Amino acid sequence: MKVEASSLTPQEVADLLKITKNTVYELIKRGELPAYRVGRKIRVERQDVEAYKKQGKSCELTPHQDAAPYRTPPAGPPNYQQEEASAYRQGLVLCGQDILLDILTRHLERHPQGIHAFRNYGGSFAGLLALYQDQAHMAAIHLWDGDTGSYNIPFVRRFLPGVPAIIVHLAIRMQGFYLAAGNPKNIKGWHDLTRPDVRFINREKGCGTRVLLDEQLRRLGLDRHLITGYENEEFSHLGVASTVARGEVDVGMGNEKAALQVRGVEFLPLHKERYELVIKQENLHHPHTRAVIEILQSDEFKKEVQGLGDYDLTETGRIVAEV
Structure with missing residues (x-):
């Protein structure tokens, strides 16, 4: 009885947070809200919802998986550095939070030159740092420089000193x-x-x-x-x-x-704002990099993203800068 009293269904979580049930599943899938199964049903502990309400939860690096709407929480504290290094060796690591990137990774895994895609849901600074430290292959950023009124280029040069990079446009939001x-x-x-x-x-x-x-x-x-x-x-x-x-x-x-x-x-x-993807220039000719750019330029990808609303895709897939 105590377990049942402390656990919530996805709909009850949605009601508490005033969001849709599908959004609850998205939070669970991204690892921002731990969940577990009871038979075929998904449950979330009330204390985890309260913790999310108070301060949010950073997400661990996880592979993109459409089949599983939730992720079972790890038994102990994760070793993030070890996980990131392992993911970097095994496949492509993509940093960023927008749902556009979820769509990109799904298309990438179906591409003829596809590769297993891991997502790191850190912010823009964290993504550039992971790129610089060889813990990620690509980082999606949206960093505005108030002195120049421009996006991303000034920050890429500061965060990747001595590392030539390209910037591929994703969308205007x-x-x-x-x-x-x-x-x-x-x-x-x-x-x-x-x-x-x-x-x-x-x-x-x-x-x-x-x-x-x-x-x-x-x-x-x-x-x-x-x-x-x-x-x-x-x-x-x-x-x-x-x-x-x-x-x-x-x-x-x-x-x-x-x-x-x-x-x-x-x-x-x-x-x-300009939401854009940063890739080291040395990786430009790798098969997975070419596949990502090809997907971004495809009508199939653009139509799926356009259906979500709130995206200007006029320049999507274009290399806008070599820094």
Whole structure:
């Protein structure tokens, strides 16, 4: 009886977090929410849901698998360095969080020159660092430089010193604010974050959304210490949007896609961002690299992504820079 009382069905988790049941399965699949089977049924421990609500959960490196909607949690603490090194030797390791990358890995495994794809759901800084340390083959990033007004190129050069790289365009997405339905606090832009009556939830340091926020604050001369909740972090767009939907905060930042997945959240568009894939130039002629670029340029891939909404795919698959 105690076990049953402490466990929740995916629908009950969805109701608690104010998200769809399919989104719960996506969180479980990505490893952000541990789950287990009881017969044919999936269950989630209540304490894991509470932990996710409070601070989010970073995801371990996992192979992309369509067949399994959940991942059984490991028996003990994982050795991330050892797992990443093993994955790097066995197949292709791709860093990034967007669902677009899930679609890419699925297409890659069906490609004639396909390869087993592992996903690392870290942020942009973590992805570039993994690339530099030979723990990943590709990293998807969205890092805005406030001095030049450009995306990604300045950061690739800083994070990959002496390492020639190419940047392949994935999509243009819209970044903005997640707001409660009806926008009761009448939040209209960056300056409103410093109002004493506005509660904010931040993203973790090193992710593209956090970089965009901090660069905008710097450019506008806004003091981050005046933002109530600036120090509180979530580790995914969905986590931020869900926190807003539950009424724990008034505003958070993320891309439009997550706003479409969470009930009771409005989206205020603020900034178009370039989401792009970084690959070491020395790997450009490897079969799996050629396969990835071929997939990104294919009509089949673009049609599937376009069906999700919130993506401008005009330049998808184009090599936009050699850095």
